[in-house]
Amino acid sequence: xxxxxxxxxxxxxxxxxxxxxxxxxxxxxxxxxxxxxxxxxxxxxxxxxxxxxxxxxxxxxxxxxxxxxxxxxxxxxxxxxxxxxxxxxxxxxxxxxxxxxxxxxxxxxxxxxxxxxxxxxxxxxxxxxxxxxxxxxxxxxxxxxxxxxxxxxxxxxxxxxxxxxxxxxxxxxxxxxxxxxxxxxxxxxxxxxxxxxxxxxxxxxxxxxxxxxxxxxxxxxxxxxxxxxxxxxxxxxxxxxxxxxxxxxxxxxxxxxxxxxxxxxxxxxxxxxxxxxxxxxxxxxxxxxxxxxxxxxxxxxxxxxxxxxxxxxxxxxxxxxxxxxxxxxxxxxxxxxxxxxxxxxxxxxxxxxxxxxxxxxxxxxxxxxxxxx
Amino acid sequence: xxxxxxxxxxxxxxxxxxxxxxxxxxxxxxxxxxxxxxxxxxxxxxxxxxxxxxxxxxxxxxxxxxxxxxxxxxxxxxxxxxxxxxxxxxxxxxxxxxxxxxxxxxxxxxxxxxxxxxxxxxxxxxxxxxxxxxxxxxxxxxxxxxxxxxxxxxxxxxxxxxxxxxxxxxxxxxxxxxxxxxxxxxxxxxxxxxxxxxxxxxxxxxxxxxxxxxxxxxxxxxxxxxxxxxxxxxxxxxxxxxxxxxxxxxxxxxxxxxxxxxxxxxxxxxxxxxxxxxxxxxxxxxxxxxxxxxxxxxxxxxxxxxxxxxxxxxxxxxxxxxxxxxxxxxxxxxxxxxxxxxxxxxxxxxxxxxxxxxxxxxxxxxxxxxxxxxxxxxxxxxxxxxxxxxxxxxxxxxxxxxxxxxxxxxxxxxxxxxxxxxxxxxxxxxxxxxxxxxxxxxxxxxxxxxxxxxxxxxxxxxxxxxxxxxxxxxxxxxxxxxxxxxxxxxxxxxxxxxxxxxxxxxxxxxxxxxxxx
Numbered sequence: 001x002x003x004x005x006x007x008x009x010x011x012x013x014x015x016x017x018x019x020x021x022x023x024x025x026x027x028x029x030x031x032x033x034x035x036x037x038x039x040x041x042x043x044x045x046x047x048x049x050x051x052x053x054x055x056x057x058x059x060x061x062x063x064x065x066x067x068x069x070x071x072x073x074x075x076x077x078x079x080x081x082x083x084x085x086x087x088x089x090x091x092x093x094x095x096x097x098x099x100x101x102x103x104x105x106x107x108x109x110x111x112x113x114x115x116x117x118x119x120x121x122x123x124x125x126x127x128x129x130x131x132x133x134x135x136x137x138x139x140x141x142x143x144x145x146x147x148x149x150x151x152x153x154x155x156x157x158x159x160x161x162x163x164x165x166x167x168x169x170x171x172x173x174x175x176x177x178x179x180x181x182x183x184x185x186x187x188x189x190x191x192x193x194x195x196x197x198x199x200x201x202x203x204x205x206x207x208x209x210x211x212x213x214x215x216x217x218x219x220x221x222x223x224x225x226x227x228x229x230x231x232x233x234x235x236x237x238x239x240x241x242x243x244x245x246x247x248x249x250x251x252x253x254x255x256x257x258x259x260x261x262x263x264x265x266x267x268x269x270x271x272x273x274x275x276x277x278x279x280x281x282x283x284x285x286x287x288x289x290x291x292x293x294x295x296x297x298x299x300x301x302x303x304x305x306x307x308x309x310x311x312x313x314x315x316x317x318x319x320x321x322x323x324x325x326x327x328x329x330x331x332x333x334x335x336x337x338x339x340x341x342x343x344x345x346x347x348x349x350x351x352x353x354x355x356x357x358x359x360x361x362x363x364x365x366x367x368x369x370x371x372x373x
Numbered sequence: 374x375x376x377x378x379x380x381x382x383x384x385x386x387x388x389x390x391x392x393x394x395x396x397x398x399x400x401x402x403x404x405x406x407x408x409x410x411x412x413x414x415x416x417x418x419x420x421x422x423x424x425x426x427x428x429x430x431x432x433x434x435x436x437x438x439x440x441x442x443x444x445x446x447x448x449x450x451x452x453x454x455x456x457x458x459x460x461x462x463x464x465x466x467x468x469x470x471x472x473x474x475x476x477x478x479x480x481x482x483x484x485x486x487x488x489x490x491x492x493x494x495x496x497x498x499x500x501x502x503x504x505x506x507x508x509x510x511x512x513x514x515x516x517x518x519x520x521x522x523x524x525x526x527x528x529x530x531x532x533x534x535x536x537x538x539x540x541x542x543x544x545x546x547x548x549x550x551x552x553x554x555x556x557x558x559x560x561x562x563x564x565x566x567x568x569x570x571x572x573x574x575x576x577x578x579x580x581x582x583x584x585x586x587x588x589x590x591x592x593x594x595x596x597x598x599x600x601x602x603x604x605x606x607x608x609x610x611x612x613x614x615x616x617x618x619x620x621x622x623x624x625x626x627x628x629x630x631x632x633x634x635x636x637x638x639x640x641x642x643x644x645x646x647x648x649x650x651x652x653x654x655x656x657x658x659x660x661x662x663x664x665x666x667x668x669x670x671x672x673x674x675x676x677x678x679x680x681x682x683x684x685x686x687x688x689x690x691x692x693x694x695x696x697x698x699x700x701x702x703x704x705x706x707x708x709x710x711x712x713x714x715x716x717x718x719x720x721x722x723x724x725x726x727x728x729x730x731x732x733x734x735x736x737x738x739x740x741x742x743x744x745x746x747x748x749x750x751x752x753x754x755x756x757x758x759x760x761x762x763x764x765x766x767x768x769x770x771x772x773x774x775x776x777x778x779x780x781x782x783x784x785x786x787x788x789x790x791x792x793x794x795x796x797x798x799x800x801x802x803x804x805x806x807x808x809x810x811x812x813x814x815x816x817x818x819x820x821x822x823x824x825x826x827x828x829x830x831x832x833x834x835x836x837x838x839x840x841x842x843x844x845x846x847x848x849x850x851x852x853x854x855x856x857x858x859x860x861x862x863x864x865x866x867x868x869x870x871x872x873x874x875x876x877x878x879x880x881x882x883x884x885x886x887x888x889x890x
């Protein structure tokens with residue numbers, strides 16, 4: 001068991017815990033057992049057959065945000081999330097997963113998304129009908145979390161498309177509006193594969209699939225490939241898609257855009273997709289200003305607390321991690337956070353009273369008045 | 374792997390629950406397993422062979438000094454041993470719960486409380502990790518000047534408990550030189566504030582507690598000196614023919630009153646490793662050196678280590694010489710003059726200039742060495758470092774005798790760092806094959822025992838900054854001599870119930886002292 005990860009597990013076991021100062025969970029909870037070092041050395045004992053694989057071990061594998069801050073600090077680049085994802089899969093297979101996870105699955109099954117809602121119906125209320133009727137090879141995949149928790153981002157995206165005279169993008173019109181990321185990060189592999197296969201068969205008819213959620217980009221582009229459902233270069237992030245238009249089109253800027261903003265790098269953007277410069281370049285391109293940076297930014301970003309499925313089991317700690325991130329915004333006396341992950345947006349909104357939290361596309365849409373010609 | 378069930382009375386646990394809530398403590402087996410060891414390599418050897426050290430009965434995570442005080446009072450009432458815990462970076466076994474009991478993990482007390490830029494002081498809670506503290510200071514244009522190799526995982530409380538030193542202690546001093554004021558909770562359950570007496574007369578009360586390794590108190594907050602970030606940093610490297618000449622050159626430099634922030638002298642093997650790592654200006658070396666560099670890869674090394682004396686002789690026959698790296702920092706003009714003087718002395722002593730690159734390379738990779746433990750163990754080798762100190766007259770003979778004595782058992786290399794007017798600290802790094810649980814532990818203990826006795830025989834001191842913990846405890850009677858009485862009086866006063874980190878640092882009980890190692 002877990003022998004494919006022997007080297008990673010052994011390296012962590014012998015390490016004098018050099019990633020301690022990077023882990024947001026450890027910084028908040030203080031429990032060595034939930035530090036990357038602790039989780040890995042415990043799992044190594046499971047691999048060696050010294051500790052049985054039971055509910056306690058299964059639960060341990062969910063004590064991580066999968067933000068990869070530890071990997072960033074590790075000289076060996078040891079990757080913890082792949083190990084944990086494997087353990088989570090085994091936990092589900094052996095019926096050892098925590099009740100919060102099995103409960104989550106029941107909820108998911110109702111409408112094929114984590115929100116137990118008919119998200120297609122909701123999407124139809126957000127986006128004008130004309131975008132559903134398009135016969136187009138280019139579609140925008142909104143993502144379940146965006147539809148459920150920050151629908152204005154979808155509205156703003158299509159508004160921006162109109163301002164930039166991009167008229168060939170339709171909205172993904174299927175009843176399943178989830179890529180399956182919540183399933184695979186929870187270890188629900190069979191359910192993920194089932195969903196991914198259905199998605200794949202509809203996705204493959206499109207030439208380009210645009211999405212604004214970094215976790216969705218990674219899942220559709222990388223995780224699907226692991227299950228021989230590769231969509232390859234068809235999947236593009238909204239930033240990749242917008243970049244040439246924002247460079248080439250002569251648009252008008254609103255006058256009241258000089259608001260001080262701070263940019264939060266979502267873990268999936270910077271550590272999984274390595275997209276650090278592009279969002280800043282887009283902001284600079286459009287507004288001529290550079291966002292204020294968090295002390296931990298770019299590849300050294302700090303998680304909002306909503307990473308992976310951590311918050312399902314650890315809501316309080318997850319909220320505390322978020323509040324630590326927000327403290328810095330208050331200290332810097334900034335009113336607006338720009339980011340690009342629906343989960344981060346939702347988390348920040350839930351944990352702050354008066355801050356404005358915006359997706360990058362919404363922000364760009366706010367700044368751009370329309371094209372000049 | 375065996376973790377025994379916790380031995381904690383229900384009444385005690387109920388009080389803990391009331392005090393800290395259900396998220397403030399744990400008796401879970403998995404949690405207790407993760408507190409069975411710190412970063413001492415004897416425990417790592419055990420982990421290699423699926424063995425564990427003693428487990429605590431519970432772990433608690435207080436959020437403030439008042440909670441710490443209440444925990445100590447509870448422990449006194451129920452006679453529960455207390456083991457303070459910070460980042461778990463200690464390499465002397467100082468946080469192993471040898472008698473079970475309660476580990477008080479301080480990591481939830483992790484804030485800077487005050488940054489006084491006028492008087493250049495910072496007050497922080499003891500659970501704050503070193504890197505986070507230093508990063509925060511640097512963001513505001515200051516530095517603590519404290520850069521131990523363990524900065525990524527060590528806590529402020531750990532610094533104070535073990536009398537830590539950073540890589541730049543030659544300029545900034547050790548933690549005991551930095552601390553101005555502390556708040557501690559003693560084993561009597563009292564909160565004591567050692568007022569800043571740096572500008573007054575009388576005893577410096579801080580020094581009663583610094584280095585006490587949790588045997589007298591828990592550290593809760595500390596006020597430390599800070600410095601503005603240096604205006605400039607210059608780098609230089611020099612190669613000397615042998616260690617004796619290099620040591621003498623460094624003595625002359627330090628006694629001239631120059632304060633480089635880094636001075637590190639590497640012996641021939643250590644120099645070989647320093648120069649064999651990627652460096653843009655690295656000159657092509659002779660064939661034998663290249664062969665040796667290749668030889669010192671894990672698998673080959675394991676075979677070669679069957680004959681450590683032969684390997685050491687081979688390494689020391691290689692004519693790479695001994696490299697010293699210097700880092701100078703501060704005001705541009707002062708730095709320039711310090712660098713000029715150092716290079717002049719070095720040249721007069723026969724040193725060959727290697728330029729800034731080896732020193733720059735070291736600076737860029739200054740914490741990298743700690744990552745080397747993992748691949749070594751993974752390839753069936755164990756390692757550890759013995760950091761000892763001595764005055765200038767002791768250091769050359771200490772180096773020579775330690776290499777001669779220990780190379781019979783392991784591949785050994787050394788560097789001199791942390792140098793001062795009156796002497797410095799030698800780091801001996803040894804590597805040997807893992808050859809079975811018992812055999813390896815016997816070899817490990819033998820190396821340490823031999824090293825400690827030799828250092829004491831030659832007039833050195835057995836620890837410069839890693840602390841005593843469990844590892845060196847049995848040598849403390851010789852180390853302190855009749856001065857141990859002072860400690861025992863303090864121990865009797867501040868820990869009247871004997872609950873504070875038992876089995877560490879020193880005991881009046883000979884059996885405990887011997888058992889410790």
